[in-house]
Amino acid sequence: MIEVYFEKIVPLMLRGVPMTVLLMLYGTLLAAVLSFVFGLARLSRFAAVRGTASVLVELIRGTSLIVQLFWIYYALPHLGVELPKLPAAVIAIGVNYGAYGSEIVRSAILAVPREQREAAIALNFNSYQRMRHIIVPQALPRMLPPFGNLQVELLKGTALAYFIGLGEVFYRTMTQLNYYLYLLVPIFTGLLVIYFALSQLVLLLYRWAERRLAAGRM
Amino acid sequence: MEIGFEIVEVGSVVNEPYEGGGKLSMHMHAVPLAETAAERGSVRPMVRFRNIRKSFGELEVLKGVDLDILPGEKVAVIGPSGSGKTTLGRLLMTLEEPTSGTIEVDGEYLWHMEKRGKLVRADEKHLHRMRSKIGMVFQHFNLFPHMTILRNVTEAPIRVLRMRRNEAERLALEMLDKVGLADKRDNYPSQLSGGEKQRVAIARALVMKPQVMIFDEVTSALDPELVGEVLAVIKEIAADGKMTMLLITHEMEFARDVADRVIFIADGRIVEQGPPSRIFTQPESERLQSFLGRFRAYRAGR
Amino acid sequence: MNELIPALLRGLWITVQATFGAFALACALGLILAILRRARIKWVSVPMVWLIEFIRTTPLVVQAVFMWMALPRLIGMPLSALTVGILSLGLHYSAYLSEVYRSGIEGVPRGQWEAAVALNFSPAQKWLRIILPQAIPPVLPVMGNYLIVMFKEVPVLMAITLGEMLLAANSYIASTFADGIVPYSLVALFFLAVSYPSSLLVRLMERRLNRQRGTQYGNRIRNRRSRIRGERTV
Known part of the structure; x- marks a missing residue:
């Protein structure tokens, strides 16, 4: 039994890990970009930009990730947009967590003291330079811990790609399960441990990045 | 006398409706700028506040301030806290926008610009160009x-x-x-x-390298023993002579040593101004007398 | 269309049942976890920390399917999808809520603990009469947030055949050969129609609480919120 588990099942499960990680990385990349786009748009001088961004973010946050995934993968083809599994999952995950991330970006930027902006104006930085060189670098360390948590949520969200049959670690496990039902508990325990290990790795990376960013300043 | 042609132009159109949304025209002088400068028969001021008002919601902190600062002049602004003196500096640094009135820097409007013969609110480009003439040191450093x-x-x-x-x-x-x-x-x-x-x-x-430098209560946030080193640096810069300086301060001795002219602001208005030698020894207004009296009592008690 | 909307409404009703059932469980279990986590005995507190972390950082859908397949075998009798759904969703979010409780408990000034000792309260009295009444009100809006988060997580439970809205939409599509646009859009709309007003309500509650208690207390609440590990927003 133990041999079967470690020699057959675990390798099969692990074969799904690269897809899970890939989905997480692409999803994170898209989510990070959208976090900044939405977050900055919600702080825009122009009411129309602010309003549009806020409505979009509320729309995305008000519906579930899994509903969005179904919509993108199963409904969108009827509108003529047919996406393969991985892009569909990446878009659903990136857009959904990007909306949540925009709140992190927004509140971190708002938390930078107003005086920093004023000092930058007094030195005649233009509005892009103020954001890019003065405000965002100071907001970044504040964003990291909540971004770390959000990325763990995102990692957990990748398991939903199972519903569209993307071969990530959960899907791979489920497709093997019927042959090894007597090993149900060890299989699921192993699966959870894989996710736990990946989560801890993500959190570790963020903690490392936090220390790097904080170095020297304080 | 270096009076630009465009200044006359701008000055002559200020009674036109103001497009920026404010009620600027009501408080603007109808006389062309060149005329007033000529009347003074002196050099063009580096900074000119004209009937400046500023409200924050219901609260009016500046109630019509007129002030000319000449090139190279060191003007100290004193007054009780809440008198509006810091706001004056913040308006000049474009951190706050005046509710009405105009500010000119080096012969050009700061918060306004001419567009198709009308005076409109300055855009970011104009502000950016104007800010290159102005610098500011803050109370809380803001490094x-x-x-x-x-x-x-x-x-x-x-x-x-x-x-x-x-x-x-x-x-x-x-x-x-x-x-x-x-x-x-x-x-x-x-x-x-x-x-x-x-x-x-x-x-x-x-x-x-700004032409005008604003020092906004630069020693107020410092421990008493650290005030001296900062003031010494400013004195040294002032001694160079070329830079126009607006010194908003609580340090009376410093104002006396450095400033060519002292402005006393209270309740959003300039109550009294003059050379430091007179302001500190023979204050005329009752407000200034009581302000200086309170200040001396505080110093004596410390 | 005539069948779709009633089906979705039935799904919504199941979703609401699952949400509140799981929320009640998460509140109770989360409190127990939070208190055990504070135990002086390292043998209790350290495993608790890791247990909470483990539940929180692994996917709900995996936990749910695991319980769906393993629990009936373990206890030797069938369980309904709603029961397992409530158990798994409740367990998952008990880990989050324990963190919420923790931040609330840590926000109670030390003097209050000392006073409870000085007045010779029993441990149960100390928690029920002194600590929790002060710890929980400031974190109520955060708990409200989680109620909404959980509501939006319910469709994940279609993996264990819980007949919530998304599964209802799927069945409708399968039986009528309709395309997914209208059914899935309606599901999204239903979620939005419930969760957006609720989140406005929570924000209102938060503002009112901050105002009521004065700024100093409000600051304390805000500080506490910033200490909640892995907090999720709605």
Whole structure:
């Protein structure tokens, strides 16, 4: 039994890990970009930009990730947009967590003291330079811990790609399960441990990045 | 006399409806600027506040201030807290927009510009150009905590003036040397004392070579024993003579030593002004007398 | 269309049942976890920390399917999808809520603990009469947030055949050969129609609480919120 588990099942499960990680990385990349786009748009001088961004973010946050995934993968083809599994999952995950991330970006930027902006104006930085060189670098360390948590949520969200049959670690496990039902508990325990290990790795990376960013300043 | 033609033009159209949304025209002088400058029969002022009003919601902090500052002049603004003196500096630095009235810097409107014969609210481009003439040192230093001391000073020359890095660093070190902090170049602001931070902030503003410098209560946030080093630096800059300075301050002795003219503001109005020798020895208005009296009592008690 | 909307409404009703059932479980279990986590005995507190972390950082859908397949075998009798759904969703979010409780408990000033000792309260009295009444009100809006988060997580439970809205939409599509646009859009709309007003309500509650208690207390609440590990927003 133990041999079967470690020699057959675990390798099969692990074969799904690269897809899970890939989905997480692409999803994170898209989510990070959208976090900044939405977050900055919600702080825009122009009411129309602010309003549009806020409505979009509320729309995305008000519906579930899994509903969005179904919509993108199963409904969108009827509108003529047919996406393969991985892009569909990446878009659903990136857009959904990007909306949540925009709140992190927004509140971190708002938390930078107003005086920093004023000092930058007094030195005649233009509005892009103020954001890019003065405000965002100071907001970044504040964003990291909540971004770390959000990325763990995102990692957990990748398991939903199972519903569209993307071969990530959960899907791979489920497709093997019927042959090894007597090993149900060890299989699921192993699966959870894989996710736990990946989560801890993500959190570790963020903690490392936090220390790097904080170095020297304080 | 260097009176630009365009100034006459702008001055002659100020009674036109104002497009910026404010009620500017009501408080504007109908006379062309050139005329008033000519009347004075002197050089053109570097900074000119004209009937400046500023309200925050219901509260009107400036109730019509007129003030000319000549090139190279050192003007100290004193007055009780809440009198509006800091607001005056913030309006000049474009951190706040006047509710009505105009500010001119070096012969040009700061918050307004002419567009198709009308005076409209200045756009970002105009403000950007005007800000290059103005610098400011803040009460709370406002150094950039994520940059070393050297980068605090070089960042603006590199980004804003597009100066080459080594050129900016050479200039920055020169300025840091002037304020006695060249050896702290690689430290971060959090590792400096308040007085040191403020001296860096001064170097950071100086390196941009502004024509007008605003010092906004630069010693108010400092421990008493650190005030001296900062004031010494400012005195040294003032002694150079060329820079126009607006010194908003609580330090009466400093105002007396450095300023050519002292402005006393109370309740949003200029109550009294004159050379420091007279203001501090023979105050005319009752407000100033009681203000100075209270100040002396405080000093004696300390 | 005539069948779709009633089906979705039935799904919504099941979703609401699952949400509140799981929320009640998460509140109770989360409190127990939070208190055990504070135990002085390292043998209790350290495993608790890791247990909470483990539940929180692994996917709900995996936990749910695991319980769906393993629990009936373990206890030797069938369980309904709603029961397992409530158990798994409740367990998952008990880990989050324990962090919420923790931040609330840590926000109670030390003097209050000392006073409870000085007055010779029993441990149960100390928690029920002194600590919790002060710890919980400030974190109520955060708990409200989690109620909404959980509501939006319910469709994940279609993996264990819980007949919530998304599964209802799927069945409708399968039986009528309709395309997914209208059914899935309606599901999204239903979620939005419930969760957006609720989140406005929570924000209102938060503002009112901050105002009521004065700024100093409000600050304390805000500080506490910033200490909640892994907090999720709605």
